[in-house]
Amino acid sequence: MSANQSVPDVTRRSERSRRAIYDAALALVAEIGYPKTTIEGIASRAGVGKQTIYRWWSSKADVLLEAFLDLGEQAAEAAGQAPYTFPDTGDLAADLKQVLRATVDEMRDPAFEAPSRALAAEGVVNEELGREFVAKLLEPQLQLYVDRLRSAQDAGDVRPDVDPRIALELFVSPLAQRWLQYTAPISYEYTDTLVDYALNGIAPR
C-alpha cells in the first residue's frame, strides 16, 4: 500500500539538465518577459523534456526562483567572497548611502531586473511563493542592515530604543516601492536623501 506518486530520486538527477533549465528560464524571462515565458518554452530552449521540469519543480515561478537563487550563488562564487557583506566604516550614513547606491545600480541591470520583478510580482499574488521569496532572498539581505544598525547602536549613532528591523525600512522600502511600482524615478540623490531624512527625521530639532 505504498504511495504511487514516485518520489524522484535526487541522486540520479541530471545536473546538465538542471543547469540548462536555469539558463533557459533566465534567458527567456529577460528576452520575452515573464508572462510570455512558458514551461514548454523553457523545456524546448533547454533541450529537455517537459516532464523533467515537472518532476523537479512545481511551477514556472518555482523554476525561476531557484534559477535566480542559483544565479546569485554563482555570482558570489565568481566574485570569490562571501555572498552578503555590508561596509562598516564607522560612518553609518556613508555606509548606508553606498549600499543603497549599489542597490540602485542593481535595479538598473537588466539581467537582474527581469527575473527579480517577475518573482516579486508573482509573490504579491501567491502568498506561498511570496514568503519563500522573502525568506530566501529578501530577508537575508535585510538582516545585513539589521546587523549594521545594531553596530551603530553600539557606537551610539542610533538611539538604543529603536528597532533596527523597522528602522531599515525607512530607506529600503521607499526605494523598493519606487522601483517595483513605478511610483517615481530612482537616483543616487534620492537614496541619499532617504538616508538623511531617516537618520535625522523630518521634524525640526
Next chain:
Amino acid sequence: MSANQSVPDVTRRSERSRRAIYDAALALVAEIGYPKTTIEGIASRAGVGKQTIYRWWSSKADVLLEAFLDLGEQAAEAAGQAPYTFPDTGDLAADLKQVLRATVDEMRDPAFEAPSRALAAEGVVNEELGREFVAKLLEPQLQLYVDRLRSAQDAGDVRPDVDPRIALELFVSPLAQRWLQYTAPISYEYTDTLVDYALNGIAPR
C-alpha cells in the same frame, strides 16, 4: 489618412453591460483569485458576449483596473461626497497615525485586498499598467499626504527644506512593502512606530 480599425462608438455603449462586467470581475477575483479569473469567466458571469469585453478593454488587467476605480467612485459617492480627504487637526503625528491605521484596516478588507493585490502584481511586471495604476489610484492618494505635510511645514512642524513627496514615503512605503511582499506583519503599533521614527529620525538628538 484616418485609422481604419473602427473605434467603437461610445455613445451606443451599454451601461448595463459595463456594470455587470465590473461586478463579475470584482466578484471573481475575490472568489477564485486573479490568475483563475478569465475573460470568458467574466463574460459568462456577466451574461455578456466576450466581444463586448474585448471591444472596450484591452486585457483582463484593464477590466479590473477600471472596475476597481469605479468601485472607489461608487463607494465615495455612497459614503460622503469628497472622495479623498485627510484629517488636519493640527497634530501631524496623530493625523498620520489615524490615516495609516485606516489603511491597515483597508488592507485587511478582503473586498479591497484581492483586486488591489492583483493590480499591484500586474503593474510590477507590466509597466504600462503599472504607471496607469499609479497615476489613477496611488498618486491621488499620496498627494493628500503631500498636502498635509505642506500644511505641517506652514505650521512649523516639518522642516521647510524637506521634500514632502519623499518624506511621505518614510511611513507609506514600509507599510506598502510589508503588505505587498509579506516581508513582515502589519499592525497599528507598527504604523504608529513608523510615524514616530519618520518624524523624529532614528539618530539620537
Next chain:
Amino acid sequence: MSANQSVPDVTRRSERSRRAIYDAALALVAEIGYPKTTIEGIASRAGVGKQTIYRWWSSKADVLLEAFLDLGEQAAEAAGQAPYTFPDTGDLAADLKQVLRATVDEMRDPAFEAPSRALAAEGVVNEELGREFVAKLLEPQLQLYVDRLRSAQDAGDVRPDVDPRIALELFVSPLAQRWLQYTAPISYEYTDTLVDYALNGIAPR
C-alpha cells in the same frame, strides 16, 4: 393580437440597395469563394446595413440565388431576346452538340462558374434551396431539351416510346457530373461523343 414580425413593405424597398447587394454578393463569391463570403462582407461591400439584407432575404444562399437569377435576366435583356432558346435545324445531333459546346463554354466562364457551383453545392445539402435552384434555373433549361426531343420524335429521329425527360439526361447529366464533381475533364470532343453514344446506344446494331 396581430403578428409583430412586421412584413416588409415591398413598395418602399430601395432598388439601389438591392442592386448593390447583388453586385457585392456575386463579386465576393467570384473573388474569395462562397464559403468565405459572409453576410457582413456583402453588407459592407454594398454599403448597406446588415438588417437590410436580413429584411429581404433569409440566408446567404438565398441572396446569391436571387443575384444569380437577376444576372441571367440582365444578360438576356442585354442580349435583347428571349432568355431561353434552342436551335432546331432539323439535324438533332448537330443541334445537341452545339448547345452542349455552348454549355462547356459557360462552365469555363469564371463569372458563371463561381456562383453556379456555390448554389449547386448548397443545394446538395439543403434540399429546400436545392429544389428552388432546380425549379428556377435548371428545369427551365432542361425543358428546352424536352421540346427539342419532342420535335425530333415528330420528325421520326427519336423513337416514339422514348421519354424525352429521361433521354436528355443521357448527355446533360454526364457533363454536369464531370463539371460539378471533377470526375473527369470536359471538352467539345467529350460532349460530341456523349451525343453520339446517347443517340445510337453503345450496343452493336
Next chain:
Amino acid sequence: MSANQSVPDVTRRSERSRRAIYDAALALVAEIGYPKTTIEGIASRAGVGKQTIYRWWSSKADVLLEAFLDLGEQAAEAAGQAPYTFPDTGDLAADLKQVLRATVDEMRDPAFEAPSRALAAEGVVNEELGREFVAKLLEPQLQLYVDRLRSAQDAGDVRPDVDPRIALELFVSPLAQRWLQYTAPISYEYTDTLVDYALNGIAPR
C-alpha cells in the same frame, strides 16, 4: 533544409481516439446535418481534445472523408472480403440494372446519405477535396463499371470502338444528378430505363 512545422509522429497515434472521432463525426452528420456539425462538437462527442483532431486532419470535411472511407472498409470487411465486386452473369443489361438498383437502395439509406451528400457538396466548392473524394471513393467504383463493360466488349455485347469510361456515365451520371440535385425522383424503373436507353440508344434502328 527540412520543414520545421513538426509533423506528428504517426506511430504514437491513438487508435482509440481515431475510432471515436470517426464514430462521432458520422453520428453527428447523420443526426444534425453537416453544416451544424462542428469540430468542437465532434471532439466533445468523441471525448477528445480539439487539438487531437487538428493534429491529424485539416478540416471538418477531411475528417468526414476519412471517416466515410473507413466506414466503407469496415462494412466490406464485415460483409464478405472483396470490397468492390460487380456481377458478371453474361447478361450485361441485367447486371447493370442490378447494380444500379443496389445504388438506389444505398442512396436511400440515411446512414449513407448524410455523409455522402455532405462530402459531395463540399467537393463541389472545394476542388482539392472534390478530387480526393473522386479519387478515393468515386473512381474505384466507376472502375468496376469499366471492367464490366470491357468484359462485355470481349463478349461482343458492346461495340469495340466505345470508350467504357464515357459509356458508364450514360447510366451512372443521370442517377447521380437526380439524387444530388433533386432534379427528379429516383426509382428502379428509372434506372432500368436508363440502362435500356444507354445500351440501345434512343434513335430508331
Next chain:
DNA sequence: TGTTAACCGAGACGGTACGTCGTGTCTTACC
C-alpha cells in the same frame, strides 16, 4: 405641407465556433 411610419446606414449586443497555445499527465524508447 406637415406628420408619421417604414426603410435605411450603422454598429453594439449575446452568442457560437473557430484555430492556436499552454497546461499537467501519460506513454514510449533510449541510456
Next chain:
DNA sequence: GGTAAGACACGACGTACCGTCTCGGTTAACA
C-alpha cells in the same frame, strides 16, 4: 529509473460572424 520527445484531454485565448436589437436620418404616402 531518469530522460527527450511528444500525444493526449482540457481550458482559455482573441477573432470572426451570426442574427437581433437599437439608434438617428432620410423619404414617401397620407392628413
